[in-house]
Amino acid sequence: MSLSPETMTPVRAGVLKRLRNRPTLRGAGILLAILVALALLAPVIAPQNPHDLAALNVMDNRLPPGAASLTGTTYWLGTDAQGRDMLSAILYGLRTSLMVGLSATLGALVIGVAAGLVAAQFGGAIDAAIMRIVDFMLGFPSILVALVLLSAIGRGVDKVVLAIVLVQWAQYARLMRAAAMVERRKEYIEAAVNFGLPTRHIMLTHLLPNAIGSVLVVASVSIAGAITLEATLSFLGVGVPITQPSLGLLIANGFEFLLSGEYWIAVFPGIALVLLIMSLNLVGDRLRRSLNVRS
Amino acid sequence: MTAFILQRLIQSIFVLLAVSIVVFFAVYGIGDPIELLVPPQVSDAERQALIRRLGLDLPVWQQYLTFMGNALRGDLGRSFVHGVSAIELILARLPATVELVLLSMALAIVIGVPLGLYAGLAPDSRTSRVIMAGTVLGFSLPSFWKGMMLILLFSVLLGVLPTAGRGETISLFGIQTSLFTANGLKHLALPALNLAIPNMALLIRVVAAGATEAMAQDYVKYARAKGVRPRRIVGRHVLRNILIPVVTVIGIEFGSLVAFSTITETVFAWPGMGKLLIDSIYQLDRPVVVAYVMLATLLFVTVNLLVDILYAALDPRVKLAGTRA
Numbered sequence: 001m002s003l004s005p006e007t008m009t010p011v012r013a014g015v016l017k018r019l020r021n022r023p024t025l026r027g028a029g030i031l032l033a034i035l036v037a038l039a040l041l042a043p044v045i046a047p048q049n050p051h052d053l054a055a056l057n058v059m060d061n062r063l064p065p066g067a068a069s070l071t072g073t074t075y076w077l078g079t080d081a082q083g084r085d086m087l088s089a090i091l092y093g094l095r096t097s098l099m100v101g102l103s104a105t106l107g108a109l110v111i112g113v114a115a116g117l118v119a120a121q122f123g124g125a126i127d128a129a130i131m132r133i134v135d136f137m138l139g140f141p142s143i144l145v146a147l148v149l150l151s152a153i154g155r156g157v158d159k160v161v162l163a164i165v166l167v168q169w170a171q172y173a174r175l176m177r178a179a180a181m182v183e184r185r186k187e188y189i190e191a192a193v194n195f196g197l198p199t200r201h202i203m204l205t206h207l208l209p210n211a212i213g214s215v216l217v218v219a220s221v222s223i224a225g226a227i228t229l230e231a232t233l234s235f236l237g238v239g240v241p242i243t244q245p246s247l248g249l250l251i252a253n254g255f256e257f258l259l260s261g262e263y264w265i266a267v268f269p270g271i272a273l274v275l276l277i278m279s280l281n282l283v284g285d286r287l288r289r290s291l292n293v294r295s
Numbered sequence: 296m297t298a299f300i301l302q303r304l305i306q307s308i309f310v311l312l313a314v315s316i317v318v319f320f321a322v323y324g325i326g327d328p329i330e331l332l333v334p335p336q337v338s339d340a341e342r343q344a345l346i347r348r349l350g351l352d353l354p355v356w357q358q359y360l361t362f363m364g365n366a367l368r369g370d371l372g373r374s375f376v377h378g379v380s381a382i383e384l385i386l387a388r389l390p391a392t393v394e395l396v397l398l399s400m401a402l403a404i405v406i407g408v409p410l411g412l413y414a415g416l417a418p419d420s421r422t423s424r425v426i427m428a429g430t431v432l433g434f435s436l437p438s439f440w441k442g443m444m445l446i447l448l449f450s451v452l453l454g455v456l457p458t459a460g461r462g463e464t465i466s467l468f469g470i471q472t473s474l475f476t477a478n479g480l481k482h483l484a485l486p487a488l489n490l491a492i493p494n495m496a497l498l499i500r501v502v503a504a505g506a507t508e509a510m511a512q513d514y515v516k517y518a519r520a521k522g523v524r525p526r527r528i529v530g531r532h533v534l535r536n537i538l539i540p541v542v543t544v545i546g547i548e549f550g551s552l553v554a555f556s557t558i559t560e561t562v563f564a565w566p567g568m569g570k571l572l573i574d575s576i577y578q579l580d581r582p583v584v585v586a587y588v589m590l591a592t593l594l595f596v597t598v599n600l601l602v603d604i605l606y607a608a609l610d611p612r613v614k615l616a617g618t619r620a
Contacts, residue, residue, distance in 0.1 A: 140554075140595065141551040143557065144554040144557070149321060228437045231437050231440075232558060235439045236439075251440065255443060258447060261451065263447065273437070274436060274440065277436065278432075
């Protein structure tokens, strides 16, 4: 990570230095980069297309890691009940998990930032109404809200994203409102108001870029939360559909075989999920601490 | 104080009303339970009769008014699947969830507070660092994954604890509980531990931070200078001051424990309310889903109110909002 000299300030240099000097952070960053690369390259590097039922051989079902198939290829991480290569399934599952986590966080961020900005700018009844809804949303455990919503609208990748957006936007709205309120009291905003600049212009070109920083940092920590929520919903059977399994659904499918000692069907996707969540958490959290943002 | 409680009560009623509207329309407005309940070979007349009997032919707002009217009389509809009152169905499962939640809260406190105290009093020791690193795992790993790892360790590899079900129960004042049988406790151990882990991690963090802060205060320095024994300093001065955040955490987390028990109950096939919710979602048993959410909301709202009052009672410095109004 490096910034061009024009944007490098003493504060930014200090942050970068603090970021570089953390061995755990560096490890987590490298791990995260590898996982993202694996997810992006899944169609290229996976030995098999796990969604293509024709490519599966049921005779190869529940083979232990390292076993050879009838055609001679090796299943490095074993196979599941349908004879699907677990390595390929995990690579594609990583892709689904990351995609859902990222798009849900992005969606929640856009809605939350917009709501927080509007609340801070207009105040009064609009602010009160928005914040009441935010309080209401944050009063309930997210898993319960998402569960009940999905029970109404059914499963599907888009629907899981919608459910996560619905439970996560409120926290961004609250953060954005607080940050924008602080920013609004500063003199340059006052100057812009006195110049008679249109409200829209002030909101979008002054308030938004100056207040969004801390919200973005918190969002980077929340990606791990979104992925965990998706995994949990899929594990409970209300998340992604069986045709596009995420890591959570792969774990759920392997659960019944765990007791009979066929551990690899659930444990390997689980390890992938844990590595993904932990590396995201570490990177996001260290970023937050280095930039000194309170969540 | 009375004004505060009254104000909070009115607020709570509005929350319940809002939840009832949102949930009713979310769950009843979308999806058709008839598709699922009536086998395709059933005649059209029978199908119409069933729709009428379940009240599904009425406009949705009328269904809501009927629902609210009945709800105020303690009737949240009949389960489409089981044919009995949804409330009764949930209440029958309530003891299993409550004993799970209570035991897990007790575990979190009994393990979390001493560990947190240790980590807070000796923040630089190696053990403290291991404890604090462990809390990060406790927070961030998905609950279902931790549950599966507990099963893998204690049931599959060590073979010492059962993986599923509630075990032997005995009747106590007419309530079935597994808290007082050896077999029941064995079944309860893993689910309760799994449910306890996030709160344990949270308590460790809160207690450690509180202890470190309290140790630096003048009154602790004074007590030490006076020659008060360290054990007494911790017990009397430090512990008392971390009590308030601990009570808050317990209160706030109680609601999410009920929600999170859904996951733990699914992993360990524990026959509580959470398992019932998941099963009802699978079977599109909408009255049970709605009744569960209404009961859970009632529970959250009540607990939050109690925590606020308890908080004020514990700390005289807390000025209750509303007493000034």
